[in-house]
Amino acid sequence: MLQDVLDDVRSDTSGATADYIPELARADPAPLALAAVGPRGRVFTVGDDHVEFTIQSMSKPFVLALALRELGRERVLRSVGVEPSGEPFNAISLEAGTGRAANPLVNAGAIATTSLIAGTDVEERTGRIVGVLSQFAGRSLWVDEAVYASESESGHRNRALAHLMRSYGSMQGSVDLAVESYFRQCSVLVTVRDLAVMAGTLAFGGVNPTTGERVVSERIARDVVSIMSSCGMYDFSGEWLLRVGLPAKSGVSGGILAVAPSQYGVGVFSPRLDSHGNSVRGSGVLERLSEDFGMHLLEPHESIAEPGISVERTEDGVTVLLGGELGFAGAERVLSVLGEVVGALPDGATITVDARDVARLHPAALTAIRDVLGGDAGRIRLLE
Ligand code: GLU
Numbered sequence: 001m002l003q004d005v006l007d008d009v010r011s012d013t014s015g016a017t018a019d020y021i022p023e024l025a026r027a028d029p030a031p032l033a034l035a036a037v038g039p040r041g042r043v044f045t046v047g048d049d050h051v052e053f054t055i056q057s058m059s060k061p062f063v064l065a066l067a068l069r070e071l072g073r074e075r076v077l078r079s080v081g082v083e084p085s086g087e088p089f090n091a092i093s094l095e096a097g098t099g100r101a102a103n104p105l106v107n108a109g110a111i112a113t114t115s116l117i118a119g120t121d122v123e124e125r126t127g128r129i130v131g132v133l134s135q136f137a138g139r140s141l142w143v144d145e146a147v148y149a150s151e152s153e154s155g156h157r158n159r160a161l162a163h164l165m166r167s168y169g170s171m172q173g174s175v176d177l178a179v180e181s182y183f184r185q186c187s188v189l190v191t192v193r194d195l196a197v198m199a200g201t202l203a204f205g206g207v208n209p210t211t212g213e214r215v216v217s218e219r220i221a222r223d224v225v226s227i228m229s230s231c232g233m234y235d236f237s238g239e240w241l242l243r244v245g246l247p248a249k250s251g252v253s254g255g256i257l258a259v260a261p262s263q264y265g266v267g268v269f270s271p272r273l274d275s276h277g278n279s280v281r282g283s284g285v286l287e288r289l290s291e292d293f294g295m296h297l298l299e300p301h302e303s304i305a306e307p308g309i310s311v312e313r314t315e316d317g318v319t320v321l322l323g324g325e326l327g328f329a330g331a332e333r334v335l336s337v338l339g340e341v342v343g344a345l346p347d348g349a350t351i352t353v354d355a356r357d358v359a360r361l362h363p364a365a366l367t368a369i370r371d372v373l374g375g376d377a378g379r380i381r382l383l384e
Contacts, residue, residue: 030048032269060109080100115162115171243290326360
């Protein structure tokens with residue numbers, strides 16, 4: 001099925017490779033690849049999955065995750081906003097009054113975020129950054145020195161952005177340290193498989209699905225995915241949410257990584273870019289995946305409102321066994337089943353509600369059930 005999706009977009013050769021970084025302009029435009037990782041860590045890849053390319057802006061969500069892990073949300077928000085900019089990725093525009101960049105996924109905001117990472121020199125800071133990117137990918141990654149040199153030589157606009165933020169005070173410390181670390185983070189080599197696993201680690205609440213390692217907390221993963229959903233696709237983010245509905249981040253090398261929360265991490269690669277700087281065929285692949293595989297973020301799902309419920313007879317009454325995910329909306333269903341069970345039982349019979357096997361229990365659901373059962377405390381026992 002994944003191969004079919006690739007074949008569908010293969011003939012579209014519109015767009016052009018990024019040319020403002022000389023080393024990227026030389027990239028072969030032909031490769032096309034797709035990878036997806038599911039909840040149990042199985043990775044599927046099709047197309048040119050062996051090709052390595054630089055991560056570019058797709059590093060930004062993960063450096064943001066590192067900043068959140070090192071410093072917490074409030075500190076990060078003092079340096080950078082979380083509003084979609086509606087402007088190109090390298091726009092020279094900062095928030096009036098504060099001088100903050102619009103969000104951590106445009107260049108200015110990403111440089112400000114990188115400047116927050118601990119490290120007194122480029123090597124130390126980049127070490128931490130490449131370290132966290134490697135944790136997300138589940139293997140050791142490294143920097144392509146030729147692309148780094150090319151970015152560093154041609155990155156005057158990024159340097160200008162950093163100087164501007166430094167002058168407003170929204171960025172502190174050395175401009176050189178911030179931008180050189182940022183250029184190195186953009187020059188880390190990855191494959192589509194890496195992108196899929198990195199996206200998967202966000203999709204599965206901060207746990208790398210292939211290594212089982214917790215890289216960031218569930219809350220940090222959710223924060224990052226939230227910002228990706230509103231800001232990840234440059235000035236196409238709004239239309240992207242409508243058409244594809246997968247929080248995503250693209251990079252000028254032609255990669256896109258996308259997060260289908262609790263379902264899949266996806267990576268695509270095809271170097272030709274559209275006028276927003278997003279991969280043409282990569283976007284096409286993700287649009288197809290979202291449509292055909294039901295992955296749109298706002299697609300309705302039954303499971304949270306329909307926990308698993310089975311009723312078993314015991315010697316002195318019944319046991320109601322709960323499983324799956326028990327959310328607040330699901331509590332209503334549990335209570336209505338209990339109502340039926342209670343009505344059908346003879347006086348004196350006891351009812352045990354066993355929630356010990358619930359895979360994901362939302363506290364508000366349990367509180368609601370406990371409150372209602374409290375009135376019948378003598379007859380109904382809750383195991384949690
Ligand atoms: N290194 C690139 C730059 O700073 C990243 C841009 C991108 O991938 O959007 O211009």
